[in-house]
Amino acid sequence: MRRSFTLALERYGYGVSAAADGFAGLELFREGSFDLLILDVMLPGLDGIGLCRRVRESSLVPVLMMSARGDGLDVVAGLEAGADDYVVKPVETYVLVARIRSLLRRATYPLAPESPSTDERAPSDGEVLVFGDLSIDTAGMEVSVAGSPVALTPTELKLLLEFAARPGVVLERHTLLRDVWEYGWDGDSRVVDLCVQRLRRKVGRERIETVRGFGYKFRR
Known part of the structure; x- marks a missing residue:
């Protein structure tokens, strides 16, 4: 699954670095510079929830959690640990890419939301x-x-x-x-x-x- 998602995301133009377990992922994170992290809850060694907590000790990088159970405690625990969003396996590539794009837009323009449901004014630049x-x-x-x-x-x-x-x-x-x-x-x-x-x-x-x-x- 890791290899499959890596190849799929590379086809969408993303640069991807992959790790097989939580401790390797933590080392990879500390050595590199990333725009977004995708963490599987069921990582061997250090699980995705523990890894997310370790990441949040030093970084506000967007985190997308991947869970095999959409209605289980994994989702709640992942979000409480600091994840921004989650997807449930199995997940189609286009759904995963949509969540990634949303998170990256949020990280790039966090204070410029568009709210089509309201005529209220958003704060202007410099306010x-x-x-x-x-x-x-x-x-x-x-x-x-x-x-x-x-x-x-x-x-x-x-x-x-x-x-x-x-x-x-x-x-x-x-x-x-x-x-x-x-x-x-x-x-x-x-x-x-x-x-x-x-x-x-x-x-x-x-x-x-x-x-x-x-x-x-x-x-x-």
Whole structure:
């Protein structure tokens, strides 16, 4: 499967480095420079979840988790470890490439989301958004709380901007899946819920309110 995906992604123009187990993958990551990581949950040695945690100790690189069970604990554990998204095996190459492209767009332009469902204005280049002690510099792509910088993954950063662009407005999970994760269909809402949890831990739990049965609201 590793060889098959390597060849398929190379045909799409990607440069691919592959490792057969988690410890080899960690060494490869530390020695190289990567735009995105694809981690299989069931890696021998150090599994994909453990590898994701080790990566997140030093890097905000986008991580796509690959799981054999779409409804199992693997998905939740992978997202809690810091993965940005996941796909379920077996997966068609075009689906994998679509998820990769979405993650790379997020990493390249994390503060320039397009939200076709709303006429609300997105923050312009150079604007600094301030909510109490939370500050979002949309030009420098920097977030700080009480003057201290906060390290966010591209997905967390884009999610925060979606909230900050519409404070006080309830955003449904399927809206966030479309605008942040770029799902063209109803995806797994656990991706949203777990990313919101991670974001709350970094910018303050009280800033993002859960509206039961609907979604989330960013406090003004």
